[in-house]
Amino acid sequence: xxxxxxxxxxxxxxxxxxxxxxxxxxxxxxxxxxxxxxxxxxxxxxxxxxxxxxxxxxxxxxxxxxxxxxxxxxxxxxxxxxxxxxxxxxxxxxxxxxxxxxxxxxxxxxxxxxxxxxxxxxxxxxxxxxxxxxxxxxxxxxxxxxxxxxxxxxxxxxxxxxxxxxxxxxxxxxxxxxxxxxxxxxxxxxxxxxxxxxxxxxxxxxxxxxxxxxxxxxxxxxxxxxxxxxxxxxxxxxxxxxxxxxxxxxxxxxxxxxxxxxxxxxxxxxxxxxxxxxxxxxxxxxxxxxxxxxxxxxxxxxxxxxxxxxxx
Numbered sequence: 385x386x387x388x389x390x391x392x393x394x395x396x397x398x399x400x401x402x403x404x405x406x407x408x409x410x411x412x413x414x415x416x417x418x419x420x421x422x423x424x425x426x427x428x429x430x431x432x433x434x435x436x437x438x439x440x441x442x443x444x445x446x447x448x449x450x451x452x453x454x455x456x457x458x459x460x461x462x463x464x465x466x467x468x469x470x471x472x473x474x475x476x477x478x479x480x481x482x483x484x485x486x487x488x489x490x491x492x493x494x495x496x497x498x499x500x501x502x503x504x505x506x507x508x509x510x511x512x513x514x515x516x517x518x519x520x521x522x523x524x525x526x527x528x529x530x531x532x533x534x535x536x537x538x539x540x541x542x543x544x545x546x547x548x549x550x551x552x553x554x555x556x557x558x559x560x561x562x563x564x565x566x567x568x569x570x571x572x573x574x575x576x577x578x579x580x581x582x583x584x585x586x587x588x589x590x591x592x593x594x595x596x597x598x599x600x601x602x603x604x605x606x607x608x609x610x611x612x613x614x615x616x617x618x619x620x621x622x623x624x625x626x627x628x629x630x631x632x633x634x635x636x637x638x639x640x641x642x643x644x645x646x647x648x649x650x651x652x653x654x655x656x657x658x659x660x661x662x663x664x665x666x667x668x669x670x671x672x673x674x675x676x677x678x679x680x681x682x683x684x685x686x687x688x689x690x691x692x693x694x695x696x
Contacts (some may be wrong), residue, residue, distance in 0.1 A: 385449025385474035387421040389441055391465050391484065397428050397439040398459045400593075400616065403586040405455050406432035413498045416452040419472065419480075421445045425615075426472075429502060430455060435583060436502045436619035452493040453480050461489050502619060505610050508601035510544040510575050514613060515596030516564050520551035521588045523562040528581040529555035536625040538581055544602065545574040552630050559630055575602070577609050578627055583620035587611055590618055 398417070406414035420427040426443045430436070451474045462470060465484040473481045478493040521540075529537035540553040550563040579587070591600070594613045603610040604622065611618045 385419070385421050385451050386447040386472065387426055387443045387445045388469050388471050389426060389443040391462060391467050391470050393441050394426075394443075394470055395459075395462050396593075397441045398455075398462060400439050400590065401428055401430040401437040402455060402459065403589065404430040404432055404435045404437040413452065413494050413500070415455060416494055416499065417455040417458065418450065418452050418496065418499045420450050421472075422448045429499075431500055431502060431619075433500060434580075434621050435586065436617075437586070438502060438617040438619075440615035447474075449474055450496045451478065451480050452496055452499055453491045454493070458482070458491060461491075503605065503608050505612065505617065505619075506603045506605050508603045508612070510549075510568050510602045511599045512544065512549050512566060512568075512602065513596065514591045514594040514598045514600050516549060516566055517600050518588060518591035518596075520549065520562045520564065521584055521591070524551045524553040524560045525581065525584045525588065527553040527555055527558050527560040528584065530581070531555070535623060536578070536627055539578045539623045540581075540584055541627040541630075542577045542579055542602075543574055544568055544576075552627070554628070554630060559633060561630070561634075575604075576627075577602070577604055578623040578625070579609060580620055580623055583609070583618065587618055590616055 401417055409415055414432050416430075418427075418429040420429070421443065422445060424442065424445065425440045426445070427438065427440050429438045451472075461482055465487060468485055471481075471483040473483070475481055475490070478495055480491045480493055482489040482491065520542075524540050528540055531537070534556065537555055540551050543550045543552070546568055547565065548563055549566045549568070550561065552559070552561045554560070590611070590613055594600075594616075598613055601610075601612040603612070607622055609620050609622050
């Protein structure tokens with residue numbers, strides 16, 4: 385294997401797949417990224433068996449091939465290189481030589497056969513614009529529970545149906561719901577997926593680098609959820625279980641709608657939270673009928689030191 389790629393392009397994709405690396409280091413191969421050079425690009429993959437990421441980088445491939453390299457080490461090396469063309473060459477004993485101008489590094493990799501294969505991507509079940517999906521994640525991810533005993537609350541529920549897309553999250557004390565109008569073609573039954581919190585945070589990062597109008601292809605199999613944006617792919621294990629019936633806590637016959645200026649409310653909440661002598665609670669709910677919108681129930685302000693008004 386031998387290829388050449390621009391440092392800026394390679395660095396961006398290496399940073400993206402870092403989210404899927406194993407943190408504990410119990411399985412050595414899971415701290416590596418898989419480099420697959422072919423045609424005019426290099427495919428970069430990483431996984432910790434719970435989360436997987438794959439991306440593509442444009443490259444001039446001299447010799448097609450596959451290799452693994454320590455993910456964090458190669459990222460540090462590429463980040464330190466001058467803004468120029470970087471050369472990767474596979475040597476004996478799974479070693480990889482990295483060269484850029486007058487700098488040369490040698491990385492000791494592992495056998496490519498030890499790298500776990502990512503699950504095949506099934507046919508997409510729905511497509512949602514990146515801007516819409518990013519907005520839903522931003523408005524709901526803070527309410528996802530971190531308690532391991534309530535695993536069905538350790539993620540957000542994404543529901544896609546003809547005409548709208550919705551995301552809901554709760555930790556048992558607060559609930560947030562965001563819904564947007566979006567025409568989804570050829571979607572017979574409603575698509576409901578329970579997305580883990582870690583996948584949400586990394587999906588948010590992937591979406592932040594995509595154009596708002598770019599389509600996110602959403603797919604799933606029996607165990608995994610797939611999000612594809614262009615040449616980038618995020619894979620997550622699905623949470624087993626059923627999300628609670630959140631509609632039971634929403635007002636059924638509410639005919640009151642309160643519209644507030646976002647900036648004024650934010651400033652007011654920060655101001656009253658300064659003393660930190662007691663928690664501050666407020667409740668707002670959108671009417672059950674009417675245009676889709678956001679619904680926030682019981683968002684609390686955390687006690688203790690830190691940034692005034694920081695949401696819990």
